[in-house]
Amino acid sequence: MAPTNQRGTDWGRLKGLEDGDVEFDEDAPPTRPEDWNEATPHRGVRGFLADRRVVETHKVTATVSLDEEVLRYFKNQGEGWQGKLNAALREYVAAHTK
Numbered sequence: 220m221a222p223t224n225q226r227g228t229d230w231g232r233l234k235g236l237e238d239g240d241v242e243f244d245e246d247a248p249p250t251r252p253e254d255w256n257e258a259t260p261h262r263g264v265r266g267f268l269a270d271r272r273v274v275e276t277h278k279v280t281a282t283v284s285l286d287e288e289v290l291r292y293f294k295n296q297g298e299g300w301q302g303k304l305n306a307a308l309r310e311y312v313a314a315h316t317k
Contacts, residue, residue, distance in 0.1 A: 278305075 243249045293300040293307075 293304045296303050
């Protein structure tokens with residue numbers, strides 16, 4: 220049997236579907252590219268700007284000193300906390316770049 224998540228989703232089968240295999244209905248209508256302009260990437264998507272455009276990034280390892288409460292806040296976010304910290308820093312850079 221193919222691996223599934225807690226809700227029983229068979230991700231292997233879904234990844235093998237072609238666009239024409241997807242059945243749309245009133246609860247799940249087809250979308251246009253512009254429908255995704257305001258979408259927020261889910262964990263696992265690397266690199267996005269404040270305007271939520273997905274961008275290619277090259278990550279580097281760095282050692283930085285952070286305030287304890289700042290680090291604790293992001294770690295308490297659970298899995299993906301480093302990506303959330305990176306996204307917050309990226310949004311700061313975008314907001315302060317002329």
